[in-house]
Amino acid sequence: MTHPHNVNPAVPPITEEDIAEFLLNTPDFFERHAEVLSSITITSPHGHRAVSLHERQAEMLREKIKGLEQRIMDMVRHSGENTAIGEKTHEWARRMLSVKEPIKLPAAVENGMRELFDVPQVALRVWGVGPVFASETFARGVSDDARAFASSLTSPFCGANMGFEPTQWLPQAAQVQSLALLPLRDGAIDSTEPAFGMLVLGSHDPARFDAAMGTEFLTRMAELASSALSRLR
Structure with missing residues (x-):
């Protein structure tokens, strides 16, 4: 040894x-x-x-299959949710296009958000409108700072209620826990054109408009609303 x-x-x-x-x-x-x-x-x-x-390898394979099944289920669920949102967006756009009198467009935008997308609180402001619309609620009460803030957004803002001025446009601002701010401008939402308005969506649910959520559909909604509301200018 x-x-x-x-x-x-x-x-x-x-x-x-x-x-x-x-x-x-x-x-x-x-x-x-x-x-x-x-x-x-x-x-x-x-x-x-x-x-x-061998048994441990079989267990690992079963766990891997279970994880893949869960991912597939999530993909199917998300696909269904996206299809539903797409259909609601189509209906919302159809309603706006069917409005014959421009002065009724802001109400069509807001009501569509409440009825189709179940958004508890909605507010809309448009500036630089024609003289005939200048006295309407949707055209008043916007400071220069709020206009500059809207122009600075090149994508929808989603997150907690941080006390931004546009939040005060909502009917029950104190109850809002999360919100989405959609700038309205000519062309694409990420263009350099100054904003001519803002659509504000508020919820009492802190997770409804989370900062990490995707904003693809909100971007489309902002651009659709912008095209419709340009008739007020």
């Missing part, structure tokens, strides 16, 4: 990485030593019992 003092200190000890590399580079090892593979047992995460390597 080799005495410990006779071990060559210049030879490094075998590590787990060495063993793993050997097995990866020697795929026929377990073919020559099948008894080793069959005798390996590891701890199962379910109950901490000892299971064979």
Whole structure:
């Protein structure tokens, strides 16, 4: 038997990485030593019992399949939700296009948001309107700061109620926990054109308009509302 003092200190000890590399580079090892593979047992995460390597691989495969099934279910659910939103957006646009008198457009925009998208509180302001609309509620009560703020937005703002001036346009602003601010401008929402209005959506649910939510549909809604409301200018 080799005495410990006779071990060559210049030879490094075998590590787990060495063993793993050997097995990866020697795929026929377990073919020559099948008894080793069959005798390996590891701890199962379910109950901490000892299971064979084959059984553990089967458990991992079942877990992977379960995760893939959940992802597919989420994709189907999101697809259904997106289809429903698309249909509601189509109906909202149809209602706006059917308005013959421009002065009725702001009400059509706001009512459509409440009725089709179940938004509890909605407010709309448009500035630079024609003289015939200047005395309407939707054309009054907007400061220069609010106009500049609207022009600074190149995408819908979603998040908590931080006390922005446009929030005060909502009928019950104190109850709003989350909101979406949609700038209205000619052309695409991310253009350099100054905004001529803003659509404000408020909810008592803090998660309704979360800062991390996607804004693709809100962007489309802002551009549709902008096209319709341009008739007021």
